[in-house]
Amino acid sequence: MRRAAVLGKGRLAVHACEVIAGLPDLSLDTVVPTTPEPSWDISLTDAVATRWPEVRVIESGDWRGLEPGRCELVFSVLYDKIIGSDLIDVTPQIINCHPGRLPQYRGVRPVNWALRNGDDLAGITLHIIDDGVDTGPILAEALFSVWPDVDEVRDVWWRAIAHGRQLITDTLPRLQAITPRPQDPAQAVTHYSRDNHRLGDRADWTRAQSVRTR
Structure with missing residues (x-):
């Protein structure tokens, strides 16, 4: 049985835990929540405590608290820190869920940038983590329509999360x-x-918020 760790936040990270916990060759061993956890999504820490009380939670939110070599799979799901080579080099499978198309939207706020650029397609991507910023080889991706004239950032974000759930469901068993x-x-x-x-x-989440905060 291979051990797995999930790093990240919100309902998409919880879903990754669900999928991993249900696979016959994987055991959910450790969770590293983003800290502080966002108030606008469900708490990964609370979900793990309720559903998988035997799973270790690294409350600092720092990936360095994960013992190198302990887990054969490390899955970063909307995690907000860059993972270093200390963990990358000793992990057989280390992957990231990035809420944007790659390689066109590496780095921060890919949803915001896609709308800023007027794109009619956005995406969510699973890729191997290497020493670069979202530069690793792609495992799977889902593309979906956006309508920049009417869509707000929050609309496209939650659409990405919905597509990400299916992407994780389909990909993890086939890794x-x-x-x-x-x-x-x-x-x-x-x-x-x-x-x-x-x-x-x-x-911001909406254009109205941007006007109010100027």
Whole structure:
């Protein structure tokens, strides 16, 4: 039985725990919640305490609290910290759930940037974690329609979460059979927190919020 750890937040991370706990070759061993946990989504810590009380919870939220080599699978689901080589190098499978298309939307706030750019397609991606920022080979992705004239960031975010649930459900049982696909560096764009001021009225959940906070 291989041990697995889930790092991250909210209902999508809880769903990843559900899928892992239901697989015959995996045991949910450790959870590292994003801290502080967002008030606008369910608490990963509370869900684990209620449903899987035997699972270790690293309350600091720091991936460094996960013993290197303890888990054969580490799954980052909307986790907010960059995982270092100390964990990457000793983990047979370490993957990330990124709420955007890759390689076009590496880095922070991919939903916001997709709407800022007027895209009519957005996505959510599972990829291998390497030493770069969202640069690892792609395992699976789901694309879905967006309508920038009417959609707010919160609309597309929750749509991404809904598609992410199915993506995780379909992908985790097939991990051993999937050949990762390298990203095309020629299409790569990375957004950093220092660029957030360029988001304009797409910086918040809704455009009305952006107007109020100016």
